[in-house]
Amino acid sequence: MPVMGREVVEYLVHDPSGIYIDGTCGTGGHARLLAESLSGDGRVICCDLDPRMLELAKRRNMEVADRVRHLQCGYQEVADQLGPDDKPIAGFLLDLGISSVQLEEGYGFAFKSDNPLDMRFDPEGSLTAADIINQYPQQELKKIFKEYGELSQAGAISHAIIKARDKNKIETTFQLKSILEPYFNKDRINKGLAQVAQALRIAVNNELENIKKGLRALTELLHSGGRFVVISYHSLEDRIVKNYIRTYSRESGLPPDLEKVLETREFRLQPLFQKALAPTSQEIENNPRARSAKLRAAAKV
Ligand SMILES: C[S@@+](CC[C@H](N)C(=O)[O-])C[C@H]1O[C@@H](n2cnc3c(N)ncnc32)[C@H](O)[C@@H]1O
Incomplete structure (x- = not known):
């Protein structure tokens, strides 16, 4: 089971026939779960910078191949790879950091x-x-x-x-x-x-810049009511995600340097819950690498 797989599906898949982007496909664990939870026209567009991971993901996703497409690109630039039929999207997932395969290779x-x-x-x-x-x-x-x-x-x-x-x-x-x-x-x-x-x-x-750029670029692809889920593994990543959701969900009261975001923003976010979710103790026992994971989710309104 990929990290917090149950929670990813629960918070992300609000429309089983929608188009979802897995921006950090890795070996395809979450992508497979997402594909299996879809029906009708539902599909998953997977991207990863690492072609070696995408090869493993393609193998894992063989049985759901009709619902899954794999692209080698950065999630912050995936918009350039999408056709008119791929938009708007119902949701996106970012499972940040490194996969255990990359760590061990x-x-x-x-x-x-x-x-x-x-x-x-x-x-x-x-x-x-x-x-x-x-x-x-x-x-x-x-x-x-x-x-x-x-x-x-x-x-x-x-x-x-x-x-x-x-x-x-x-x-x-x-x-x-x-x-x-x-x-x-x-x-x-x-x-x-x-x-x-x-x-x-x-x-x-350039990971931290990519997270900032990617969150904005991917949110722009969401239809109204679309959702995203981000799993981060250290405080530098989580702080960016937390501040992004906070900035775009506030009505007022932001620090002066961010006030202009309120005037110019084209969308608002609604957090699906306030405090980041952590894996259950059972999951940490089965997969110690999950112990530092924090999951945040929001909807575009
Ligand atoms: C934690 S792993 C994802 C694991 C995956 N969710 C799974 O279930 O197998 C993170 C992946 O993100 C990829 N990655 C890192 N930065 C990226 C970026 N800017 N765009 C696309 N992929 C990226 C890495 O190559 C790595 O495969």
């Missing part, structure tokens, strides 16, 4: 095995983690580790990287790991390295 997303420092979702993307590590100035590296990894050692580890790369190019996950390990307490090494990986992955894939 040799794409350099984790420090468990030695791989090239890549971290691109799109293998044709122009920037790799190695480019950032070997080329960015120290202040830029520090900012990435501080803002995207929330690392208190951001200054020290960016300095260590600059010193090390003067001697040798840093090309693999194990090379970077050996430079960073001394900066973490022994019992916190894995957590610290996971924060480093998160920071680099966000920077390589």
Whole structure:
């Protein structure tokens, strides 16, 4: 079962014959569930930046192939790929972050095995983690580790990287790991390295900007009454989703810099519930990777 699969279907599928976009298809777990809950003309348009994930999704979705289409693109740009019959849409799903398959394959997303420092979702993307590590100035590296990894050692580890790369190019996950390990307490090494990986992955894939851009672009595709569900896995992602729903559902009382949104907005949002939902303890027991998930949902009014 994909993360919070039951809740995704419950809050997203309000019209079984509608068109839904799964913006982060991964290996197709949610897409399959959605397709199975549709009837009549209902269909799912899936997109992912990673063609390797889409191949796995196509296999998983073979039995529901008449209802599912797969597109290799960023969800923030999916509108460019849609024909007139694909719009308006009844709902969209974003299950943010990384799939467990990507984490375990040799794409350099984790420090468990030695791989090239890549971290691109799109293998044709122009920037790799190695480019950032070997080329960015120290202040830029520090900012990435501080803002995207929330690392208190951001200054020290960016300095260590600059010193090390003067001697040798840093090309693999194990090379970077050996430079960073001394900066973490022994019992916190894995957590610290996971924060480093998160920071680099966000920077390589421009993830936070894509969420902001994607939420707007996909909401514009929704018909009135259409819904969206977003699952996020850390506070940086969740804050963007929470603020987006809050800004577009308020009637007044926004901070001065956001007041102009109220004057110019073309749609309003209605949150389907106030506090983010978390997985049940049963789900976390079956799938520990779900433990940090937070689900938010809203309707376009
Ligand atoms: C957590 S996984 C999704 C898992 C999926 N819901 C499932 O059931 O298998 C997130 C996926 O989003 C993809 N992704 C990340 N950023 C993207 C973007 N801007 N546009 C499209 N896909 C993206 C990643 O390649 C990854 O496959």
